Amino acid sequence: MKRLTYISRLNSPLSEKEIEEIGIISRQNNQKQDITGVLIYFGGLFFQIIEGDDVKIDRLYEKIGQDKRHTDILCLKTEYQAEERLFPNWSMNVINLDNNTDLLIHPVKILLQNLTESHGIIEQYTQPAVLKIINRGINPLTVPVRKVEKIIMFADIVSFSAISENLPVELIALMINRYLEISSEIITARDGEVSKYIGDCVMAYFAPESADNALQACLNILGELKKARQSADKSSPIRLLYCGFGLSQGIVIEGNMGSAIKTDYTVLGDPVNTAARLEALTRDVKKAVVLSENVKNSTKAAWNFVSLGKHDLKGKEKSANIYYPDHELVNDFDVKDRIIQEVKSLRKETGIGR
Ligand SMILES: Cc1cc2nc3c(=O)[nH]c(=O)nc-3n(C[C@H](O)[C@H](O)[C@H](O)COP(=O)(O)O)c2cc1C
DSSP states (O other): OEEEEEEEEESSOOOHHHHHHHHHHHHHHHHHHTOEEEEEEETTEEEEEEEEOHHHHHHHHHHHHTOTTEEEEEEEEEESSOOSOSOTTOSOEEEEGGGOOOTTTHHHHHHHHHHHHHHHHHHHHSOHHHHHHHHTTOOGGGSOOEEEEEEEEEEEETTHHHHHHHSOHHHHHHHHHHHHHHHHHHHHHTTOEEEEEETTEEEEEEOGGGHHHHHHHHHHHHHHHHHHHHHSOTTOGGGGOOEEEEEEEEEEEEEEEEOSSOEEEEEESHHHHHHHHHHHHHHHHTOSEEEEHHHHHHOOSOOOEEEEEEEOOTTOSSOEEEEEEOOHHHHOOOOHHHHHHHHHHHHHHHOTTO
């Protein structure tokens, strides 16, 4: 038997009657499916526990997840092989704590609110891939490590060392957060997984059939950064915000890796190293996007790829054929020296960074 506990937030206010209606339909449905549980409503939040046959619970959780009456659904706990029901007599008991003014219930309300807030904070620090697994009702720690094919993307800011050495921390934070926001949003919208931030570098991965998406994400990020630079104030470091991309493809190990202190759900392997090396090459070849031959071969759209010939990649025995997509956003990348000069003059002109 499976037991799932989740919290969610109301999409828009519901009347008491509407909440009771959820209870009525739930009891009718759950009785037929031999599902039991409890639904607590309080301060615009739902807390629900559902228990029953594994497949039936998964099906119900999916249905509840699509219900437009609530949002921000976060699974708190998934129990497999639960032996006994916690609520054997409740096909779904709805408890509306908003109506309960009992002083003894007051601390319970505070605890529920604190629990929600602390989970919101933890959610912010949790990788999207892990959140997706949790919200499918699966304990991510039980997911076995496996070999899979992925397209790996590395993206990082040009001359970030020079920028960070010369500008005050608040401006560096502003710049990096803007960059991470733009890139992560676009990668996610193109079905990519943001795996981790490594300083000013974003590491992400895509399914092997998503090569066009991965490339389009690079172009969209370059386009958004250009707009951000053009609309930035003269004294803003955003006008120096350029970034380069390396894309590679191959078999990686995906899964939980870490220690008792910290666990990452991540990908490891040769394609990850290759993507990092390709990204580093962008500065030398003066193209904002550099990709490996297998990424090029995985694309289906009509890209105009240009060969950069064979290149030795640090740490790799064989040299590799590399390419770039011919596009004005990719070609406008002879910027390294200019950024270093401009960072210095920005520091002088504005007196910032001293
Ligand atoms: C917070 C919340 C909890 C719900 N819990 C259940 C439930 O336990 N069982 C159920 O059948 N439907 C539940 N629902 C309603 C389902 O999302 C869905 O509207 C309903 O099952 C549709 O029933 P039908 O397929 O018979 O029309 C819940 C909805 C919300 C917003």
